[in-house]
Amino acid sequence: MTGTGAVTERYELVIGLEVHVQLSTRTKLFCRCSTAFGAAPNAHTCPVCLGMPGALPVPNPEAVLLATRAALALGCEVQERSVFARKNYFYPDLPKGYQISQFELPLALRGRVTLASGASVGITRIHMEEDAGKSVHDKVPGKTAIDLNRAGVPLAEIVSEPDLRSGADAVAYLKWLRESLVFAGVSECSMEEGSLRVDANVSARLRGETAFRTRTEIKNLNSFAFAERAIALEFKRHCAMHDRGEPVVQQTMLYDQANDEVRPARSKEESHDYRYFPDPDLPPIDLTAAFIAAVRASMPESPTARRMRYTNTLGVPAPDADALTTDRALAEYFEAVVRAGADGRTAANWTLGEVQARRNEHPGAAVPVPAANLAALIALVAAGTVSNTAGKQVFATMWREGGVPKAIAERDGLIQVGDADALARWVDEVFAAHPDELARLKAGERKLVGVLVGQVMKRSGGKADPKKVNQMISERAGLG
Amino acid sequence: MSSRLDGSVGALVDAVQSGAASALDVATESIARIRASDSGTAGDAPLNAFVSVDDDVQSAVAASSGGSAARALAGVPIALKDNIATLRLRTTCGSRILEDHVSPFEATVVGKLRAAGATIIGKTTLDEFAMGSSTEHSAFGPARNPHDRDRVPGGSSGGSAAAVAAGICQVALGSETGGSVRQPAAFCGIVGVKPSYGRISRYGLVAFASSLDNIGVFGRAVDDAARVFDVVSGPDAEHDATSAAVEPETVQQEPGRLDGVVLGLPAEYFPDSLDPAVRDRVMRASVAARARGAEIRQVSLPHTALAVPAYYVIAPAEASANLSRYDGVRFGRRVKEASARDPLRAMYEATRSEGFGPEVTRRILLGTYVLSAGYYDAYYRRAMAVRDRIRADFASVFASGVHALLTPTTPTPAFKFGAISDPYEMYMTDVFTVTANLAELPAMSVPTGRISGLPVGAQIIAPRFAERAMFRVAYALEAELGGEAHTG
């Protein structure tokens, strides 16, 4: 029983995640400095975020608002009173020698999400805190250079219960979290720019055991794939140590992408003792029921709720519903098309097909075709007034030039011909030109219907109604 | 030589506004008096009330926008405790670690003083980071008491008190966390005012213990202090989240009677152990209040004995965090250390160990201890509970119809340099003053007589934000006592 398969059969993986997201405010949590990414080092600093003697923090209401939105988006209970606290430790990128965070009274408590796998994951708490600066080790030889542009940028820390039991579930939880927060306009959640950061607490225990064993914390996982990989490696390490009867030491680990290994971070000489206490420079934050209700009313529907509604009441297939809800702008466009009268399934096809293809070519641009015009086009296609192919042409024209679909179809000669006499004339001509195919069709080679329909479409310049042509050819060939 | 500086602030402002005096001349004379106070020519030891003096008087006057205009403090020279941030002069906090530190911004109160036409003449001596009761913990030498230069001026705002008492200026700003304005005011025989917490913006006051820190005002007379108080108080939501949102009532007023006013004498502030001479001088104030129509009532504040222990947990705890920013990274002194396995840690430790004096070090260690794992509940949390009891004590007395309390400011007059070496004994000199800090109440000390030539102060404590009522009592006491306030 030494193979890894056997080990993971005997041991259960336990994961809890601590996620930091940057709240998308324009200014820092306690001063008016910009939060813009990519500025010259220390350009966005002032006496407050530099921790100069005599400077004082003043809370940014926008950060409180966004943190409240985060809490509601993740289904947590927003607390009437929360209190900022000081977390004390020395580090050169921490200007005051303490980080302003929340400790005993955080902004929100108790959330829960059920993942697609069926796993139920609790959220312990969400609190606000300020970010630290950045230590740069390659700018000055032999020294560390400190850039405090990030110092004081507002973060929400989201702490999960140790409820996750697989790396895949951890990733699913992270994706849900990111999607919900981006949707709610709380954060960009960009791992590249550091606006979403993940630490994973990992432990292993024998299946059936009720107590948790010692955990280690893997810090600064900078992609979902690396998170899954690092968790897998660390789980394996824990299992092997348990098998050998070696104690797991509670410590901080780092994932080294280059070497694909998890190794201990530089060990600290002292155990952490953060000496949290309420920050006397800051009043308690009281969120009234009226405020929480107003924030709730301003929240967009969550992706999960939307997905349910799309599949259950709009008849959208589940994969399409998933695709639509990855992007709030796309989902809202789709809904506008439905509101303008289109059927849900068809509107989803168009939104994910023609609309999405063009948005991918022009990222960030608004959709120039009003939803009502797409709905009108869908109606034209459904009525057989224009073919599906011609409809795509009309849509392309609307995107490029604007205009309403009917007028474009008429102007460009894309109105389908369904008149029996006109269709019969084209069918006669095609039969005359392709006697062999006609004979084989009559002999029962049914696939040739398509070939002959194609020929009619070609002869009609795309205007013939393909359904009716199909029917006519089948009848005339005696296939009923 | 009689001078504008020897009269009242009101008279000086009138003279400057009418053109009878110039801001430049007054400031020049004030600075000359600083020089004289340090010269030792009269056989005295140097007063050493100042850490920095603005020698460029012309620019100092020009920096105030209203030298001759009709402004509340036109032409009034003022000294600031050297833990209040200024742009023109360094802000050392009496510490080696900030010896050359010039703030990139100025305190809200400094902007207000300049806008009101006051001239900032210099920065005054204090105990390092305002931790002390004597200025003996200044890294740049202690200030001396003008009444007896062998004695301390009190602390931590001792330099400001000494400057006013010595006639260098009529008014000064100090700061207090546990009595650092009222105690030196009492020791130097002047008026010292601690506002309600939140009444005067702390922006630019270098923090010692944020929940207890206040900027305070010294004046030679009650009206001098009132005029400065009215200028520097008021909301500052943009810079200080703990600033009170309500505009204060003007405290400057005419002295009047105290009919209908009930003054409480809390038993715990007149213990059997109190020096009878001190008790006698404070009772002088009580008699004066009664003569003006006040009713005197005995009251009790039962948790008073726990105030000093609670204070010396909370204040060092907050200080231990507030002083973590002095790490040598971004400003202030940095001590380089070549050695070391961990050069960063070595830099931190060398900087902080050489930069901080023994009292600051002691309080940082004490504060770190009471917050550390396993001790937080036993010390910090209990101290906060005591703080609640002390607030409740005051609230219940004020709810019973008492308008203000009258107590001694300090248990003794000014002591000699070196007389108190035990830290806790020194802390106990704050026994009557820390309560107002813990309960966020306004309080002030007014002169109430002398013992062997040394001044004694009476303290008035009022409900939070009742500064106008507190000043009403102070004006009446000063008027009634007259010369008795400054005689034995």
Place this chain on the structure above:
Amino acid sequence: MAVTREDVKRVAALARIRVADDRVDALVGELEGILGHMRGLQGVELTEAQAAPAVAPLVFETIPESPPEPAPPREPQDPYFVVPRVEGLGSS
């Protein structure tokens, strides 16, 4: 609860203050001298009301107005603060 030499060393390390060996005993005495007086606090019961805020809370009743413009960037003379080399972890 008496203060020990280890307490002093631990606390000094946390506070990044170097205490010479010959100062440790003195500091044990000084801290013990002070903390001894603080033990009177132990008799005080912790109540619900403890830590009642002295400062008026920041009350949110409506969604805040649009946020203020950020301050313009400054041009620092020395772009970075430079310290002796740090290895390993960033903070947080």
